[in-house]
Amino acid sequence: MTTAKPSLPEALRRIRKARGLSQEAFSDVSSRTHLNSLERGLKSPTLSKLGELCEVMRVHPLTLLTLAYAEDNTHHADELLAQVRQELDGLSE
DSSP states (O other), rough: OOOOOHHHHHHHHHHOOOOOTGGGGGTTTTTTHHHHHHTTSSSSOHHHHHHHHHHHSSHHHHHHHHHHTTOOOHHHHHHHHHHHHHHHHHTTO
């Protein structure tokens, strides 16, 4: 089990900026104030809201969550994804 401290706010901000999106670009799904609160870690999004935000950024929600847990480490991201695959396989038996 992974023990990394996730950073959803940082991952959200990184992807938004990598996609060249301003906070205003999310106006159809979230106010700029709300998005700012999410990026500062003052609020936590619901799964539904997370999906909407990821749709605007054109990434799968698992990409955002993987980045949040990977701590900027590609090797760690690979390990996390392998762990998820193994756990999913174990659930289908």
